[in-house]
Amino acid sequence: MIISILIGIVVGYADINFINTISTYFVDIFMNLLKFISLPIIFLSISSSICKFAKSKSFNLIFIKTVTYTLTTTLIAAIIAMLSYFVINPASSVSANKLGNTEVGSFIAHLLGIIPSNIVQIFLEYNVMAVVFSAFLIGFASNFLKNDNREFVEKFLTSLFALFMNIAKLVLNLLPYTLWAFIALFIKDLRSGFMFDTILLYMLTIIVANVLQAAVILPLFLKFKGIPVINSLKGMMPALITAFFSKSSSATMPTTMHCVENNLKVRKEVASLSIPLCTTINMNACAAFIYITVLFVAQSNGVTFSTSDFIMWVVLAVVAAVGNAGVPMGCYFMASAYLSGMDISIYLIGIILPFYTILDMFETAINVWSDACVSLAVDKNYRKKIDKSSSF
Numbered sequence: 001m002i003i004s005i006l007i008g009i010v011v012g013y014a015d016i017n018f019i020n021t022i023s024t025y026f027v028d029i030f031m032n033l034l035k036f037i038s039l040p041i042i043f044l045s046i047s048s049s050i051c052k053f054a055k056s057k058s059f060n061l062i063f064i065k066t067v068t069y070t071l072t073t074t075l076i077a078a079i080i081a082m083l084s085y086f087v088i089n090p091a092s093s094v095s096a097n098k099l100g101n102t103e104v105g106s107f108i109a110h111l112l113g114i115i116p117s118n119i120v121q122i123f124l125e126y127n128v129m130a131v132v133f134s135a136f137l138i139g140f141a142s143n144f145l146k147n148d149n150r151e152f153v154e155k156f157l158t159s160l161f162a163l164f165m166n167i168a169k170l171v172l173n174l175l176p177y178t179l180w181a182f183i184a185l186f187i188k189d190l191r192s193g194f195m196f197d198t199i200l201l202y203m204l205t206i207i208v209a210n211v212l213q214a215a216v217i218l219p220l221f222l223k224f225k226g227i228p229v230i231n232s233l234k235g236m237m238p239a240l241i242t243a244f245f246s247k248s249s250s251a252t253m254p255t256t257m258h259c260v261e262n263n264l265k266v267r268k269e270v271a272s273l274s275i276p277l278c279t280t281i282n283m284n285a286c287a288a289f290i291y292i293t294v295l296f297v298a299q300s301n302g303v304t305f306s307t308s309d310f311i312m313w314v315v316l317a318v319v320a321a322v323g324n325a326g327v328p329m330g331c332y333f334m335a336s337a338y339l340s341g342m343d344i345s346i347y348l349i350g351i352i353l354p355f356y357t358i359l360d361m362f363e364t365a366i367n368v369w370s371d372a373c374v375s376l377a378v379d380k381n382y383r384k385k386i387d388k389s390s391s392f
Helices: 002-014 017-056 060-088 104-114 119-124 128-142 147-173 175-191 196-224 229-246 249-263 268-281 284-300 307-323 330-340 347-391
Strands: none
Touching: 002 017, 002 175, 017 128, 017 147, 017 175, 017 307, 017 330, 017 347, 060 196, 060 268, 060 284, 060 307, 060 347, 119 128, 128 147, 128 307, 147 175, 175 347, 196 229, 196 284, 196 347, 229 249, 229 347, 249 268, 249 347, 268 347, 284 307, 284 330, 284 347, 307 330, 330 347
């Protein structure tokens, strides 16, 4: 990676047309591979996750409360990301941030574009919103199948998802061999006026949004439930450290389960359902990353958004975060897929990738912290119900 970056810097400042052309080819190949895997990963991660919900029908209270708190905290995270983006405005130096009036016709057109008429066509046209809708529809419908059929569908979708994640790992292994091309083109943009300060503002926006969520919103959520914040944070520290270095909520799940049950004293029947469910769908930091990244890259390419667009992307970020798998780079693939469907240059995503490694460490820890907060809140409700039942 370091050698590739150094080569990219040298090539970028050399500014040789022939090498610049080769750099463009390398970037195009990597971006095409990224497009190849991003859309299937979105579809399969969302549909397979929802398909697993059927296993939780016998735990109505725990299941419903976990999903409710997850959606609430994730929505707040996306709204915080939107406000942070408005305040810092990282793309202001490369494109004017113009807000138009909400147009009913435009909004209806967005809604109509979400409802697919042909499941094959939505993949051919890279209609991300329609793919997301289809994934939710198929995942939800699978819950009404008989056990044998539902298990077959779940295994099929889960296996395909694992297959594409393996392809994703292979694609990411190519990064050291293509990073020089991204750096070279980035330097070319720097020399033509694109400022490195813009990337720093972008990272600052994500950091601010995540810090507000982790240090303000989630503690307030615990306080509202009457749960001690400091003791909860101390009890989760082993899991947060593991999450930080593993960059995977799924890999951290055993440690998370141990901390929640033994350190935070959450009942086993609550933790055994809420933690796996949260690991699958509770991605607060992912929602913030997707929202800020999509808007930043799009506006850096001159795309303007109306007021309804900004609000719509809050919903889309939540949907993508809920469907995102708890694996390394999941948020990155989700954002890449959304951007690929917007018919704009996304090579800036390649420039972001080296920085994302650092962001992903903090984001995973925040997601695990959110998992613990949701489990604590669900356990609080569960204990109240048991106490009421025992009083009769």
